[in-house]
Amino acid sequence: MVKNKQKTFVVINLAYIGDVMVCSALCEEIKRNYPESKLIFVTNKISAQVAEGIPSVDEVRVFDKKKEHRGLLGLLKFASVFKGVDVCFPIHSYDRGNLLAFLTGAKRRISNKQEKNLTRFLLTDCLDTNSVHVLDRTLELVVPITGKKPESSMNYRVKAEYSKRAFDMIKEQGYDKYELIALCTNTKNPVKDWNAKEAAEFIKLVNKSGRRVVWVGTSNSAEMAEEVENNIGDVFLNLINKTDIALLGGVLKNCRALVSVDTGTMHIGVAMKMPVVSLFFVPFLVDEWAPRDESYTRVILNEDGISASLCFEKLKELI
Secondary structure (H helix, E strand, C coil): CCCCCCCEEEEECCCCHHHHHHHHHHHHHHHHHCCCCEEEEEECCCCHHHHHCCCCCCEEEECCCCCCCCHHHHHHHHHCCCCCCCEEEEHHHCHHHHHHHHHCCCCEEEEECCCCCCCHHHCCEEECCCCCCHHHHHHHHHHHHHCCCCCCCCCCCCCHHHHHHHHHHHHHCCCCCCCEEEEECCCCCHHHCCCHHHHHHHHHHHHHCCCEEEECCCHHHHHHHHHHHHHCCCCCEECCCCCCHHHHHHHHHCCCEEEEECCHHHHHHHHCCCCEEEEECCHHHHHHHCCCCCCCEEEEECCCCCCHHHHHHHHHHHC
16 A cells, blocks of 8 residues: 555444543554544444544544344445445454455455454454554554554544533532542442552551542442442542543543553543543453553553552652
8 A cells, every 4th residue: 555645444342431542542553654544433322432533544433232233234235325335344353343344335344353253254354463562463453465564553533522521520519729639449340449448548648748539430340439428528529420431531631640550541541641540450351451650651550459658659750
């Protein structure tokens, strides 16, 4: 492929928010090499707002596998609107993604090799990789068309309207006069969660420093936040279940730093290049998912638990 010649690229990622955020690096690398190209991102409804915040993405198309685009007829309907696709990247090489990539008519269909995948034959390039980190594995997909080592990192842009809406929420609760630390403690997998005791102690340490905590997350965090709120006697701004992804980005934009377990919020903070302390409790997940730029991140791994004091010390190193 000739550098800078106009092309149409499609990235397909139907997974979770963190996976889609990691793909932002691939999108940035495509646009770095082909700045005049059109880049279409295909994802699910939940992750669409993440894709919309990737600066290099020109268009986001939502694939609804449970309703509108269910089954083979749904796939055909969805794929029929694609015209003139040059390269398609079905991330993770799942059967649905591979089939969709094929149906778009893309000339090249590039993904990582999956041993148990039945539709690998639909790919033009099925890459073997020795890379452990998911970011490296994703970026390697662009090498067959550029022939160069990738240089891009994750990137996420918060629209001004969401930053303003978030500020208004913060001001309404009287927290606009504080330097704010965002806190995310829970995931869909309890083994990756922080515990209420240490979260409460961390909030106390932040409050003593003259700052305040903004607790973000979904319903997985609500019970813990309620427990902490009823027991510690210290204050924090509870925004759990009060934002969508775009507004969450706005909240983070109004914060000095983020402390987060291994979940989509962590990846958004890292992609925003804000100071992030990442809490990990499973060693192999560090190797695969932990942020690596120590200029603005700190990673803590402890299978037996992470103390509030250690977390606060790492936070102070950054801010």
